[in-house]
Every structure is written in C-alpha cells, then in structure tokens.
Amino acid sequence: MNKNYFRYAVLAAGLLALIPTRLGTPGGFDLAGFAALPVLHEGRIKPLDTVARTSLLMIQGKQDLTDQGRATSASQWLLDLVAHPEVSDVQRIFRIDDPDVLGLLGKPGQERRYYSFMELEPSLKEIAAQGERAGKTPQNQRGRFEGAVLNLQDRLNLYQGLKNTLRLDGSRDWAAELDGYRSFLPVAQAAILAHTKSKGVGGKTMEQLNQFFQAYSFLSEASAFRALPPLEPGSKAGWNDIGASLLDELKGSPAHPLITPYAAMVTSYRQGDAAGFNHAVADAASWIGGRQSAAVSAAAREVWFNRAEPFYRGMILYLMVFMLVAVSWAWRPELMRRCALDLLWLALIVHTAGLVFRIIIQGRPPVTNLYSSAVFVGWVAAVLGLVLERMHRNGYGALVASVTGFSTLIIAHHLTNTGDTMEMMRAVLDSNFWLGTHVVTITIGYGSMFLASALAHVYILRRWLKGEGDPAVEKSLVSMTYGVICFALFFSFVGTILGGIWADQSWGRFWGWDPKENGALLIVLWNAVVLHARWGGYVRERGLMVMAVFGGIVTSLSWFGVNMLGVGLHSYGFMEGAFEWLFGFIAVELGVMGLGLLAVPMRQTAR
Amino acid sequence: MTSLQTTIVLLSLMMVLVVACTLAQTKLGTFGAVGAYMRSPFVYWRPEGASYKIPIFPGGGLVGLLLLINLAAAQFLRLEVSWRKAGLWVVHLGLIMLFAGEFVTGFFQRESQMILPVGGTRGWMQDLHETELALIDGTDKDFDAVFAISEKRLARGGAIADARLPFVLKIGSYESIPAPVGADADSDDIRVMVSLEKDGRTFGPWTLDSNTGQVATFTDAGRGYAIELRPKRHYLPFALTLKKFIHETYPGTDIPKGFASRVRVFDAAGNTDREVLISMNNPLRYDGLSFYQASFAKEDTVSILQIVANPGRLIPYLACALVAAGLLLHFAMRFRPSGASR
Structure with missing residues (x-):
C-alpha cells in the first residue's frame, strides 16, 4: 500500500471522529x-x-x-x-x-x-x-x-x-390559564383601584386576585432562568422571568410578547401538537432575533460548540495518537510516527478551536476556573510535545503530548459536574488583565511540569522494560526533560510573581502565604532544587528523571491539593471525591520514582 | 559543604516549611501559621502544658536569611564574571532583592482597617491584630478625652498610675485566646478584668472582652466615662467620608459582580479635598498608604477598607523583572541552536 494513502486513511479516520451530533426533530x-x-x-x-x-x-x-x-x-x-x-x-x-x-x-x-x-x-x-x-x-x-x-x-x-419556569407546574392547559388571567386583568385592576379608595369590593374578586398573585409570585421565585429579553432592542440588562412579568401586567405594564409563544410551546408540546409547537418556536425565535440579534447569534454559536464537543473529540484523537505511537514501536516505525504526528496536529487544532470558542463565548482569557485550567494544562503540554516531536523526531514528543493531552481532558471532563463551566467571575477575579497574565502563565507552568514528568515516565519505564537501551534515545529524552524543566521554572516563577503583583494591586499584600501561592512557590523551589542539583553534578540522568516525576507530584498538589484544604482566597473548587484520586496518583507516582531509583530492568529481576 | 549543596539543602528546608505552613493554616489560620513557620527564626514545639518551648526546626526567617547569605556569597565569591554567566548574575541579584524585600515587608508592613458607614467620616484606622483598652471621658460637648492602654501593657498586669490618668488602673486578670479556626479576623480574643481607683473609692471591677466589645459606663465627680476593649486605633492626618457604597451582582444570581466605595478624601489644612472611587482591584494610594475595598457589612450600608503601609512595596516588582530577564537570558544562551553548552 502506498504510504501516502495510508496516511490519508488515518487522517480520514480522525476526521470521522469529529462529526457533530444532531438534535433533529x-x-x-x-x-x-x-x-x-x-x-x-x-x-x-x-x-x-x-x-x-x-x-x-x-x-x-x-x-x-x-x-x-x-x-x-x-x-x-x-x-x-x-x-x-x-x-x-x-x-x-x-x-x-x-x-x-x-x-x-x-x-x-x-x-x-x-x-x-x-x-x-x-x-x-x-x-x-x-x-x-x-x-x-x-x-x-x-x-x-x-x-x-x-x-x-x-x-x-x-x-x-x-x-416552574416556563409554566406553573400542575397546570393543565397553561395557555388557556393565561387567557383566563388576561381576561380577568381589567376586573382585577378596577378592584385594586376601588380597594385603594377603600370602597367595598366583592370578596370573590379579591380571592381570585390573591390566587393569581400567589401563583405568579411563586412562579417568579422558583424560576430557574429568565426567559424574557428586555423590550428595548439591543439592551443587555433587564431580562425578566415569566412570573414577574405577569405580575407587572397587574400594575398596567403591557404584556411581554414572548409569554404567549412560550405558553403555546409548552401547551402544544403537552398536547402532542408538533405544528403548533414549531410555529411557536419560530415566533419566539423571530421576535428575539429582531430585538436581540447578538444574543441569538451567540446562542447559536454556543449550541454549535456544545454539539461539536471539541474537548471530548480531542480526547479521542489523543488516544488515537497514543495507539499509533505504540504501533510504531513494533511495525513500520517511520510511517506510524508520521501518521501519529498528522493526528496530533488534528487533535491540537480541535483542542485550540475549543479554547478559542470558549474565549469568544465568555469574553475571558482561557483559564477562569479549575475546569478550564485542566483544559489549558493539556493544551500547553500538547503544544510543547509537538514542538519536541518536530525537534527530535523519534515519536516520544508525540507520545507524551498524547498522554498528557488525553489525561488532562479526562480530568477536565470529570470537573464539569458542578454545572456551567463558563460561570460568571466573582468580583475579586473580575480582571481580564490578571486572568490573562498571572493565571495563564501559572497554568503554562503546570502544563510543562506535567510534560516533564511524562517524559521522565517514558525514560524510567523504558529502562525498566528494556534495560540500558539506545543511548541516542536516552540522550534525547534527557535533553527534552531538562529543557522542559527550564521552561517550567521560568513560567512558574513569572506566574507566581505576577500573582503577587495582582495581590499587591488588589489587597495590598504582595505575598500572603495563601495555600495556592504556596503551591506555586513549591513548584518554583523544586525546579530550583532540580536545576542546582543537576548543575552541581549531584544527580545524573536517572536522578534528573526521578526528580522530574516528583515535580509532577508537587504540581498535582499545588493544582488540586490546596483546593481540598478549604482555606484561603483560591479555594474555589468543589472537590469532593477528588481526594482519593489525588492520593492514588501520588501513590502511583512514588512507585514510579522507586522504579527509577532501583533501575533494575524487568528481565533481570525475572531471572 | 559547597555553596551549591547548601542551596539545595536550604531550598529543600524551605519546601518542607512551606508545606507545613500550608497544612497548619487549617488549624492556626493564615496569620498564625505564617507567624509560627515563616516569620519566626525557629519552629517551636511546646510540650503539653509546659511554659517553655523547644526549637525543633529552622524557621522561615532563619532559612531565608541563610539563603540570602549563601546567595550573596556564591554570587560575589564563586560565580565567575563572564558573559556566559551574565543571566545567572542577573537572576541572583534579583533574588537577593526579592528576599530583602520580603524582610522589609516582614518588619515594616502595617495592615489596618477602616470601617466606614455610609455618610460617616473617619480620621483613624483600626489595627487588625492589636487591641487596646480605652477609657473615654465624654463629658465635654465638642470632644472626647481618650486614654488608651496597649495590649502589651495590659498583659504585664499590675497597676498603672500616671499623672495624666484621672484614676489608678488596676489589672485584675488578662487572658488572650487565639483566634478560632477559619475566623476572618486574625486577632486574638482578649479578656481582661480591670478596676479603677481614686481617693480610696473603687469603680468596677469590669470584665471586658474584645470579641463582644461591651462598654462599661460610670460617672465620677460629674464626669461621664466609658471603658472598653477595642481594636487599636491609629490616627491619620486626613479623613475619609463614605459618600456611597455600590454592591453589584449578576442579574438573577447572588454572584458578586463588583464592590465600590465612593469616598471624599480631605485634610484639615484644605490641601486635599477630592472624591475617589475605590473598587475591587482599584485601590486608592494616598500619603504612603493604600486603601483597598476589602469587604462590607450591615446590608451594604457599611464599607470596610483595608489599609496597608509598606515602604518596600515596589522592591518585588523590580526584583521580579530582574529574575525574569535573567532567566530568559540564561536559558536563551543555554538553548541556542548552535549548541553552546552552559
């Protein structure tokens, strides 16, 4: 088979994984x-x-x-x-x-x-x-x-x-009930007027009025979202919920034009009337489109983003890259490596597109919470891995890129169940400048630390499985790890310091020994220890690798561990259940370090 | 031991301290843990019920100082002066500055608060950590005569007789209870029992508590007095009036979008009289002090400003720029494509 055809076939398989799901009718x-x-x-x-x-x-x-x-x-x-x-x-x-x-x-x-x-x-x-x-x-x-x-x-x-947002739970025919309310409105308003003039009003009218009032107050209070856009075209403030808007009608405000189509939607859906439902949806969409075209196109973009699921699909692509690299060790190394590189490019494009989409939708820098930090950590590691692959061309860059990309996206996936991952930023964090500098730089530091650790894993596991292997490969792994550690030190240091400057700007403490700050400091200190130990010749290649794995542990503690302490300004994450995972990760990593220190190949131990 | 080895040992010690300090924050609070592990020369262990304490581990102060000395020594005695090492020179100079800056902060930084009700004016700020005993003579219509006794003096106990004090103050007991876990305020709960004596008559004794902040009142010779424990006050040569407090949330949620205080800053001489908006991430810097929007209370009718005085606040900025530039220079030379080794 022609080599190029094979590459195209693999790429096509990767593209197949990208077809978005459809909602349909x-x-x-x-x-x-x-x-x-x-x-x-x-x-x-x-x-x-x-x-x-x-x-x-x-x-x-x-x-x-x-x-x-x-x-x-x-x-x-x-x-x-x-x-x-x-x-x-x-x-x-x-x-x-x-x-x-x-x-x-x-x-x-x-x-x-x-x-x-x-x-x-x-x-x-x-x-x-x-x-x-x-x-x-x-x-x-x-x-x-x-x-x-x-x-x-x-x-x-x-x-x-x-x-209880688009209709009152328990109502049989919501549209008809609203009609009833609106025909009652003039009576009610007259009654209120009479009541304020303290003339006697029929008890039955007041009772009915009270019922509506109670019901719609409840509807307004319970409502999970606000469905009614402001009446002034283009205005961003003043979205209202249906209950509150219905109560406003009592005071003489005009009926909001969207209440009727929403009522028609829920009623015709209940009655199985597809044509009525579709008509109401079209009505609502065209009314909002006329007033709030920006909101409509933003919503359309976001629906597309939701359906495209770029991070989920990126995960699949990273997995495919990993498998291709694994195959390359046994069969047609150069061709498989090339295929892996093709797919790594594709994965990175999808991953990047997802990040860019989030930036556009949210109007924020890429990292705003724990979830997005995981997505970004993976992206950084994958980009660096690709750069290393282009420099060293031996498949190991692609391998670590795919492994870190895949695992951080899996972590991100499990961080989503606290709800919307594009929530609004609390006042303290509401600063695009500092989110864009401090948070992004620190996260680049995390990503490179994990990449260095992944490279060290490859080195240690390779030695364990194969013994003293190919010196060229080992040299290349060592130089990659060393370079990535230098990169990590620079970004961790700059990020930590930028955090200090932010803190000085917003509450006057350059350094407050907050747990998250301490976590970042630990990464900087550890990298400084590693580099000084290497420069002094106190550790050689194997020692550097074992230390890089420990760097991964330090980073994981800085990233997640401090959120579990529940103190300090940075403890924003909801971390139940994550503790066991972190503990397990550290145990495994300590095992890998032990393996690296033992340095006895598996075959020898088997003998 | 070579300088590099010393560096590695010290950096490792520092890491242990940082981890211990972080973990201790859940029990001691941030202020307590930093005091015990970072700002102190040693980490002490106090046996159960003992009045003495034993140093068991070098503290952040000592390790930091040794790092600084070692760094300076390595820098000026060992590291060769060459273009190849220019990056490292800059990095180390920056680090020396950074450490020096942290020592300056440790010694000179003062943090206080100003609690401003809407429409209220304050010409003083209150200490976050220290308490004082205030005896206030509020008889005169236009001013209060205040006699303040510091917490340190209260802790020594005994009697205070001073010609300026209208009474002899007797301290019956003094007790300091560390701030509870996770408390917002870092100040300890102070409880004292005091009584006043004059011409053989005794007023009190009263048991005062800095947490509840109750005020005891009495009269003597036609003059009305109040006595209380309160956060230590520092008086300012100018005053702030809170014109308006703004608290915004995102529509339909409780998520805070922003806090801001519109204040008038003015001094008696009339050199300054202007209005400023202090908001999250936008402090007011005036007269060597920085005023930050820290918090609010009483349903948005009280704004709480954090006030920081730190003469060394610009040192870290410069230090960090140096380190970043130095690292960049060093790594750029190290990873040059031509493969020049370090």
Whole structure:
C-alpha cells in the first residue's frame, strides 16, 4: 500500500471522529430550534441547550440521559421537564451515592444509584429538614452526610425550579390559564383601584386576585432562568422571568410578547401538537432575533460548540495518537510516527478551536476556573510535545503530548459536574488583565511540569522494560526533560510573581502565604532544587528523571491539593471525591520514582 | 559543604516549611501559621502544658536569611564574571532583592482597617491584630478625652498610675485566646478584668472582652466615662467620608459582580479635598498608604477598607523583572541552536 494513502486513511479516520451530533426533530417537534433559544441563566445569556446540559449534568452527573435503555438528549429532557414533567418525574436521574442519604430515603443497601423524582417525592420534607440542619453547620465542618444531603437538596431545587419556569407546574392547559388571567386583568385592576379608595369590593374578586398573585409570585421565585429579553432592542440588562412579568401586567405594564409563544410551546408540546409547537418556536425565535440579534447569534454559536464537543473529540484523537505511537514501536516505525504526528496536529487544532470558542463565548482569557485550567494544562503540554516531536523526531514528543493531552481532558471532563463551566467571575477575579497574565502563565507552568514528568515516565519505564537501551534515545529524552524543566521554572516563577503583583494591586499584600501561592512557590523551589542539583553534578540522568516525576507530584498538589484544604482566597473548587484520586496518583507516582531509583530492568529481576 | 549543596539543602528546608505552613493554616489560620513557620527564626514545639518551648526546626526567617547569605556569597565569591554567566548574575541579584524585600515587608508592613458607614467620616484606622483598652471621658460637648492602654501593657498586669490618668488602673486578670479556626479576623480574643481607683473609692471591677466589645459606663465627680476593649486605633492626618457604597451582582444570581466605595478624601489644612472611587482591584494610594475595598457589612450600608503601609512595596516588582530577564537570558544562551553548552 502506498504510504501516502495510508496516511490519508488515518487522517480520514480522525476526521470521522469529529462529526457533530444532531438534535433533529424527534416526533416532528423542532427540538433544535427550541434548544437554540437564548435565556438568562446564572447571570449569563446562553441557549436552552446549555441550560439543559449543565442542569442534567448537575443532577445526574452525565450530559446524556439513558433511562432504562432509552437514550434522550439533554434538550429533550429539558423540554419534557418544563412542558410535560409527568414524563421526567419517572426518569431515574438523581444520582445518590451516599449510603446515609440512601438510608434517610428508606432505600439502604440497594444496588441502584439513580432514582426518579417520583421515588424521592415522599422524602422531600425529610430532605429539606436535614438540609436546613446541615446548612447551619459551617462549610469546613460539614461531614460527608451533610455535604451529600445539601447537594441532593440543591439538585432537587434546581429540578423543581426548572419545572416552574416556563409554566406553573400542575397546570393543565397553561395557555388557556393565561387567557383566563388576561381576561380577568381589567376586573382585577378596577378592584385594586376601588380597594385603594377603600370602597367595598366583592370578596370573590379579591380571592381570585390573591390566587393569581400567589401563583405568579411563586412562579417568579422558583424560576430557574429568565426567559424574557428586555423590550428595548439591543439592551443587555433587564431580562425578566415569566412570573414577574405577569405580575407587572397587574400594575398596567403591557404584556411581554414572548409569554404567549412560550405558553403555546409548552401547551402544544403537552398536547402532542408538533405544528403548533414549531410555529411557536419560530415566533419566539423571530421576535428575539429582531430585538436581540447578538444574543441569538451567540446562542447559536454556543449550541454549535456544545454539539461539536471539541474537548471530548480531542480526547479521542489523543488516544488515537497514543495507539499509533505504540504501533510504531513494533511495525513500520517511520510511517506510524508520521501518521501519529498528522493526528496530533488534528487533535491540537480541535483542542485550540475549543479554547478559542470558549474565549469568544465568555469574553475571558482561557483559564477562569479549575475546569478550564485542566483544559489549558493539556493544551500547553500538547503544544510543547509537538514542538519536541518536530525537534527530535523519534515519536516520544508525540507520545507524551498524547498522554498528557488525553489525561488532562479526562480530568477536565470529570470537573464539569458542578454545572456551567463558563460561570460568571466573582468580583475579586473580575480582571481580564490578571486572568490573562498571572493565571495563564501559572497554568503554562503546570502544563510543562506535567510534560516533564511524562517524559521522565517514558525514560524510567523504558529502562525498566528494556534495560540500558539506545543511548541516542536516552540522550534525547534527557535533553527534552531538562529543557522542559527550564521552561517550567521560568513560567512558574513569572506566574507566581505576577500573582503577587495582582495581590499587591488588589489587597495590598504582595505575598500572603495563601495555600495556592504556596503551591506555586513549591513548584518554583523544586525546579530550583532540580536545576542546582543537576548543575552541581549531584544527580545524573536517572536522578534528573526521578526528580522530574516528583515535580509532577508537587504540581498535582499545588493544582488540586490546596483546593481540598478549604482555606484561603483560591479555594474555589468543589472537590469532593477528588481526594482519593489525588492520593492514588501520588501513590502511583512514588512507585514510579522507586522504579527509577532501583533501575533494575524487568528481565533481570525475572531471572 | 559547597555553596551549591547548601542551596539545595536550604531550598529543600524551605519546601518542607512551606508545606507545613500550608497544612497548619487549617488549624492556626493564615496569620498564625505564617507567624509560627515563616516569620519566626525557629519552629517551636511546646510540650503539653509546659511554659517553655523547644526549637525543633529552622524557621522561615532563619532559612531565608541563610539563603540570602549563601546567595550573596556564591554570587560575589564563586560565580565567575563572564558573559556566559551574565543571566545567572542577573537572576541572583534579583533574588537577593526579592528576599530583602520580603524582610522589609516582614518588619515594616502595617495592615489596618477602616470601617466606614455610609455618610460617616473617619480620621483613624483600626489595627487588625492589636487591641487596646480605652477609657473615654465624654463629658465635654465638642470632644472626647481618650486614654488608651496597649495590649502589651495590659498583659504585664499590675497597676498603672500616671499623672495624666484621672484614676489608678488596676489589672485584675488578662487572658488572650487565639483566634478560632477559619475566623476572618486574625486577632486574638482578649479578656481582661480591670478596676479603677481614686481617693480610696473603687469603680468596677469590669470584665471586658474584645470579641463582644461591651462598654462599661460610670460617672465620677460629674464626669461621664466609658471603658472598653477595642481594636487599636491609629490616627491619620486626613479623613475619609463614605459618600456611597455600590454592591453589584449578576442579574438573577447572588454572584458578586463588583464592590465600590465612593469616598471624599480631605485634610484639615484644605490641601486635599477630592472624591475617589475605590473598587475591587482599584485601590486608592494616598500619603504612603493604600486603601483597598476589602469587604462590607450591615446590608451594604457599611464599607470596610483595608489599609496597608509598606515602604518596600515596589522592591518585588523590580526584583521580579530582574529574575525574569535573567532567566530568559540564561536559558536563551543555554538553548541556542548552535549548541553552546552552559
């Protein structure tokens, strides 16, 4: 087979992994159109598709719903929940792991981890009572049960909020009820006027008015997002929820033109009227498009980004690169290496595109929270790995790029279940300049530390498996690791210092010994130790490699460990369950260091 | 031991200290842990119930000083003067400055707070860590006569008789309870029992507590007095008035978007009288002090400003620029394509 044809075939296989998923029109309903409608949620204008994905992720821990063998997209689930919750209530989506919480629900020792709302409903009061108790305990003194019960309560609140956002949960025909309210409005306004003039008003009218008032106040309070854009074209402030807007009508404000299409949407969906639903979606989309074209195109971009899932697909591509490099050790090394390099380029393009998309959508530098730091760490490592591959051309650059790229994207994937990964920045962090300099530089430091550690793994494992191998390869690995450590020292140092300058600018302490600052300092100190030990000749190649692996441990502690302490200004991450993983990582890495120190090839030990 | 070996040992010791200090923060709070591990020459161990303490490990102060000496020695005695080492020279000079800067900060930096209600004016700031006992004679309509006794003096106990004090102050007991874990304030809880004596008459005794901040009042010879424990006050040659406090959140959420205080800065001589906006990441720098928007209280009607005086605040900026430039120079020469070795 022609070499080039083979390369093209591999590249084509990589491209196949990039085809985005489609929402389509299940049952003739224009689900894609519904999912693209922009709303205001957690302070950010985003499409319903993102609301659906992040909500489902928070409740269930996964973005796709597979309930008893039937697959459903997140948007479909949200549409069911807002319009036809009877369907959602029996889907088993609430993931509960804590044995004590299961005991509280009267379901101890069950095999199942997922429960439907219907199954939880009898225990809602008990959960709320326990949640209130747990809420009184200061956050750093909460135990496992308290954390779990509060978490379950949050998810139940989110679920019930979503039910009561586009329609009042429990209403049979929402559109008809709204018509009833609007024909009652003139009577109600006259009654209010008469009441303020303290003339006697029929008790029945006041009672009816009170009912509407209670219901719509509840709707406004429970509402999980704001669906109604401001009336002034182009305005960014003033998004409203349906309940509040309905109450405003009592005071004589004109009805918001989007209430009717949203009511038509949920009502026709309930009634199985696809044509009516599609018509209402088109109405809503064209009205918003006329007033808020920026919001509509941003929402469309974000839906596209959600469907493209660049980081998930990047992960697959990195895995393919890894496999090609592995094959290259046994079969047609040069061709396989070239194929791996082709796919590494592709993976990096996808990864970069994802980062750029996030920057555009959020209007922020690439790293804003723990999730995006993981994505960026992987990107840095992959870029550096590619540079090394171009310089050394022996497959090891591509190998470490794919391994670090893949593992950091996996880590990022598991950091998403706290909700929207593009949340708004708290006031302290609201500075694009410092986010763009300090945070980015520090994260480049992390990425290069992990890359150096990955290179050291290759060196140590190679020696263990093959004994004193090819000196050219070993020399190349040593020089790569050394270079990356120098690179890491520079960026860690500059990043740490920029952090100090930010701190001096915002609260007057250049250095506050905050745990995260200390973590960054540890990386700098360790790199300084490594380089001085190397320059003094106290460690040779093997020692340098063992020290590089330890550098990976220090970096992981700096990156995640300090978030688990729960003190200081940087403790932003929600880190339950991550502790075991970090502990396991450190144990394995210490093992690798031991292997490096022993330096006895496997074949010899076997003898 | 060579200088390089010393460096490695000291850097490793520093790493151990940084880890210990970080872990200790969950128990001692940041201020306590930094004091115990970083700013102190030794890390001490106090046996259960003992009044003495034993140094068990070099502290950050000592390790830092040794690093500084070693660095200076290596720099001026060992490191050859050549273009090849120019980068390292610059790096080491920068590091020497950085260490010196941290020592300057450790000795000279003062942090205080100003708690400003909307419409209120303050010509003083209060210490974050120190408490004082204040005896206030509020009889005169236009001014208060304040007698302040420092925490250190209170700790020594006994009686204070001074011609300027209208009474003899007797300190019955003094107790200092370390700040609880995770508390916002770093100041310890001080409890004292004091009584006042004059011409054979005794007022009190009162038990005062810096945490509850209760005020005891009494009258003597037609004059009204108040006595209380309060954060130590430092008086300023100018004053700040809070015109407005702004607290923004993202719509539909509780996520804070920004805090800002609009204040009027003025002095008695009339040399300064202007309005400024102090917000997150935008401090006011005035008269050698920096005013930062730190916090707020009482449903956005009180703004809390953090005030820092640090004469060495610019040293790290210069030091870091030097180190970064030096590293860049050194690595650029080291990794030159021509392969010149280090």
